[in-house]
Amino acid sequence: MHRVGATDRAALGELYELTASSLFGICLRVCRDRNGAEDVLQDVFQLIWKRADSFIPTAAHPMSWLGTIARNRSIDWVRSDGRRMSRPIEDAGNIADDGPDQLAALERTEEAQRLYACLETLERRQRETLRTAFFEGLTYAQVAEAKGVPEPTVRSWARRGLSKLRGCVSDD
Numbered sequence: 001m002h003r004v005g006a007t008d009r010a011a012l013g014e015l016y017e018l019t020a021s022s023l024f025g026i027c028l029r030v031c032r033d034r035n036g037a038e039d040v041l042q043d044v045f046q047l048i049w050k051r052a053d054s055f056i057p058t059a060a061h062p063m064s065w066l067g068t069i070a071r072n073r074s075i076d077w078v079r080s081d082g083r084r085m086s087r088p089i090e091d092a093g094n095i096a097d098d099g100p101d102q103l104a105a106l107e108r109t110e111e112a113q114r115l116y117a118c119l120e121t122l123e124r125r126q127r128e129t130l131r132t133a134f135f136e137g138l139t140y141a142q143v144a145e146a147k148g149v150p151e152p153t154v155r156s157w158a159r160r161g162l163s164k165l166r167g168c169v170s171d172d
Contacts (some may be wrong), residue, residue, distance in 0.1 A: 001055075001062050004049065005052035005053030005055060012052075014123055019063065019066055022067070023066060024038070026067055027041050027073070030078060030137030036077055038141075040073050040077045041070070044066075045078075047073065048069065063111055067134070071134060075137060077139070115169060118164075118168035118169050121164070122156075129158050129161060130158060130165070132146075140154045140155050155168055
């Protein structure tokens with residue numbers, strides 16, 4: 001990340017090779033549209049190129065930082081035009097994806113295994129909130145509505161959960 005922040009194009013290429021499939025999996029899961037996810041991934045790497053110098057290694061793990069950018073950009077893409085969802089969400093499981101299973105690839109990594117182990121140490125509400133928001137791409141408002149609680153409560157669960165995750169992941 002430091003080299004990318006210093007505008008090293010080769011470092012950006014290396015970062016792309018190491019992380020593109022995982023980040024594409026996040027984009028695809030949230031966007032639910034292959035072409036849209038590809039466009040979002042390009043935006044993600046443009047943003048990484050511009051903002052890599054602001055990455056603070058002690059504040060977050062690089063993959064967490066990159067994943068958050070991918071998730072947020074994907075949510076922005078979905079929100080930008082509600083008509084993009086041409087089928088009901090219930091049909092999403094029936095849409096074939098001819099690419100490799102990106103989530104399975106992500107789960108195989110050592111980093112993901114450590115993250116999942118750390119997720120299991122969280123309180124149930126925090127764990128469910130983070131999984132729903134990050135892996136299913138729901139906003140905090142959508143999670144709050146689904147759980148029947150105020151949005152600030154969901155935000156608190158997420159904030160406390162992320163704080164505990166940072167501590168757990170950095171301890172390993």
